[in-house]
Amino acid sequence: MYPVFCSKKLKAPEHQVAGHSAKEGRLGPLVDGEGRFFKPFQHDFRGENEARFYKFFSSNKKAPDHIHGYFPAYHDIQVVEASNGSGKLPHVVLEDVVSDYLRPTIMDTKIGSRTWYPDVSERYFNKCMRKDRRTTSVPLGFRISGFKIFDHQESSYWMPDKKVVHGYNVDEARLAFRKFVSSNSLADSIPDCAFASDVYGGSNGILAQLLELKAWFETQTLYHLNSSSVLMFYENDESVLMKGGDDAVRAQVKLIDFAHFVDGNGVIDHNFLGGLCSFIKLIQDILESSDKSDETGTYRFGNGH
Amino acid sequence: MYPVFCSKKLKAPEHQVAGHSAKEGRLGPLVDGEGRFFKPFQHDFRGENEARFYKFFSSNKKAPDHIHGYFPAYHDIQVVEASNGSGKLPHVVLEDVVSDYLRPTIMDTKIGSRTWYPDVSERYFNKCMRKDRRTTSVPLGFRISGFKIFDHQESSYWMPDKKVVHGYNVDEARLAFRKFVSSNSLADSIPDCAFASDVYGGSNGILAQLLELKAWFETQTLYHLNSSSVLMFYENDESVLMKGGDDAVRAQVKLIDFAHFVDGNGVIDHNFLGGLCSFIKLIQDILESSDKSDETGTYRFGNGH
Structure with a gap:
């Protein structure tokens, strides 16, 4: 039925942050x-x-x-x-969306305050509902499934345990989004948001991409993406970052995980859209507060090198 | 504690379409x-x-x-x-928002795919969840609580029974939104959408107002409006309608019912926003299809009088 493929050696992906692992x-x-x-x-x-x-x-x-x-x-x-x-x-x-990144920093976030959908079994409904209520899905409209951040002070990746990430409350999730664009994610308790404007901001940054997706979700009635994720990632290798600018970091958004998609039947995916808007607002808040810190002379990556 | 008021004769409102009735x-x-x-x-x-x-x-x-x-x-x-x-x-x-309307045509729609919210009792959660799944709240992001339409062919109001309205599926809800702006709501099975462009469209119409609200809900983190409604209404008296135009119909949107509001705590009301966007899309679809019928010469109110 499907072509059999056996000419290459396959291996577990180095940069997977959520889902079943090989x-x-x-x-x-x-x-x-x-x-x-x-x-x-x-x-x-x-x-x-x-x-x-x-x-x-x-x-x-x-x-x-x-x-x-x-x-x-x-x-x-x-x-x-x-x-x-x-x-x-x-x-x-x-x-393989991160195959040509040297040191990708990655976050996988499941979008929607509801991961179940009409016509699922009661068992699946109850399982989803328990998780949606225990995590930030209900209060925040999304939950972080996993992430890894390259920490420049420690010269190593920081990838918190799944169980810790799934236990985040709203404030901890907000903090993770700040750490995601910081040079001191691991060691310091106050993230410097050094890369916020390059990664989240700019005409090609994460926010601009999310706003394009939002505009589409306001009208598209083709699909309802239940339990799907926004994967966001950028190049966090120091050689690249030293160049600065949003072109160098190549921040990208990809939608992934469609095992539970259903047809839209003429209705927009209001569950995904609501969660996406909340995700966007969180990023706008970080950009706004990091703009203010820039003006008052806070540390930025590259200073002092 | 509160001033006692007894100088006026109070009575049950004539144009209430949903909620507890006096x-x-x-x-x-x-x-x-x-x-x-x-x-x-x-x-x-x-x-x-x-x-x-x-x-x-x-x-x-x-x-x-x-x-x-x-x-x-x-x-x-x-x-x-x-x-x-x-x-x-x-x-x-x-x-009393409809007090100076001669023949208001009114619809009350509860916004959000979820009417419960964090920290409610299990009993309240279960009660809301049952209703949200049985009605259009989950699939459509909102449900019609009630409406009344002045039918010009019958010269009387049509107000379907609450139980019928609460049992609407997605297609029936869509149809009610078309009947809401039709001159033949009661008798005919195919609504003419004669007032769609005046009521839903135009620079002061329902759609324009909803888009203003949407822009606010994309950023406001003051309140989460659980189980709140959009009340929309317009002047459907023939003397006024004959003048034509969106000024004459005085279409208005009001948000009502805040018994279950909670503080936003820095998060947008993604549940209300998602439902509102779905509501907006439904109205855009009606405007789009009624624009097309206008071009092909379908009946409009006032023709033949």
């Missing part, structure tokens, strides 16, 4: 080191549903070109050896 | 026929909470003037004879 012999996504990301079909309907999304969406001319750019490019479906040694399994083959 | 000896709001609307304190915390909202909001300078105009003006709290004969009770005294 490490330690479990089932998870793989990369080929040449720009392709292999996501195994999950059990029950979910793998099929996500594959269906990518197949339909990648050829859907109703979504404008600039919006297609916010989704990982879809290649095909291939049968490859699963990461857990259970044999060959179909995988959705996608663009 | 008719048939029950507890409900009253009007004085001179532009004031008396809303009795509901049991438990809700009356106090709504009074708190109006008191705080009416003097809140953080909300711009044009936004204040989307809320009924707040006068004070007065103790008057309750409509159910139970004796004197505090009432929030508000502007």
